[in-house]
Amino acid sequence: MMRSFPLVLLFGLLASGPLTGCATLTSFLGGLGDAEDLWTEGQAALGRTDFDAAEAAFSELVSEYPNTLEGREALFYLGVLRLDPRNAAWDSQVSEDRLGEYLALAGQGERLYRYPEARAFFEIARELNLPPDARVAVLQPEERVIRIEERVLVPAEESRQLMAQIDRLRVQVAERDSTIKAQQDELERIRRTLTGPGRP
Numbered sequence: 791m792m793r794s795f796p797l798v799l800l801f802g803l804l805a806s807g808p809l810t811g812c813a814t815l816t817s818f819l820g821g822l823g824d825a826e827d828l829w830t831e832g833q834a835a836l837g838r839t840d841f842d843a844a845e846a847a848f849s850e851l852v853s854e855y856p857n858t859l860e861g862r863e864a865l866f867y868l869g870v871l872r873l874d875p876r877n878a879a880w881d882s883q884v885s886e887d888r889l890g891e892y893l894a895l896a897g898q899g900e901r902l903y904r905y906p907e908a909r910a911f912f913e914i915a916r917e918l919n920l921p922p923d924a925r926v927a928v929l930q931p932e933e934r935v936i937r938i939e940e941r942v943l944v945p946a947e948e949s950r951q952l953m954a955q956i957d958r959l960r961v962q963v964a965e966r967d968s969t970i971k972a973q974q975d976e977l978e979r980i981r982r983t984l985t986g987p988g989r990p
Contacts, residue, residue: 824854824855825851825854825855825858825861828847828848828850829847829851829860829864831843831847832844832847832848832851832864832867835847836867836871839876841874841876841877841878842879844867844871845868845872845879847864848864848867848868849868852864852865862892862895862902863902863903863904865888865889865891865892865895866888866889866892866902866904866908868888869884869885869886869887869888869889869891869908869911869912869915870889870907870911872884872888873911873914873915882914882915882918882919883915883919885911885915886912886915886916886919889912889915890912892904892908893905893908893912914929917929
């Protein structure tokens with residue numbers, strides 16, 4: 791199970807990413823037309839958590855405009871949206887692969903606007919793809935102790951017999967208490983008789 795801090799980081803990125811990313815890239819658009827439309831479409835879909843539509847738009851950007859700024863940055867979003875727990879197609883392996891492709895572009899001299907975030911998410915995805923006991927401590931599954939209370943089922947006939955026995959014991963206790971009370975009263979009467987009037 792993924793711990794809470796990577797999820798908080800992820801939500802924060804996706805909440806702020808589409809607006810800042812769109813504003814940054816729009817200033818670099820050079821009349822690409824279709825690339826700009828795809829970029830806007832992908833950001834809008836991501837903003838409304840329509841992950842299928844966002845992935846389709848970003849995938850088309852990567853395949854049709856791989857050498858543009860939009861095409862390169864789309865790789866980042868293809869990696870991140872597969873790491874969002876709200877995405878039904880969540881897949882940390884796909885996320886690691888896409889983010890790895892994005893980070894590899896830095897080695898080719900390309901400027902990557904989401905490099906620090908991509909590096910962090912790549913490491914999270916890579917850790918999640920390791921066996922649980924090989925991950926860093928905070929990404930290892932938490933141990934949970936589940937206590938199961940043992941319930942004893944008593945057959946109906948035996949239950950009736952037990953209830954009858956309990957009732958008999960209650961009657962016996964009541965009779966004993968009544969006898970003790972009568973004996974105490976008798977002892978008190980004898981004491982008063984022996985001491986006579988006016989004696990303590």
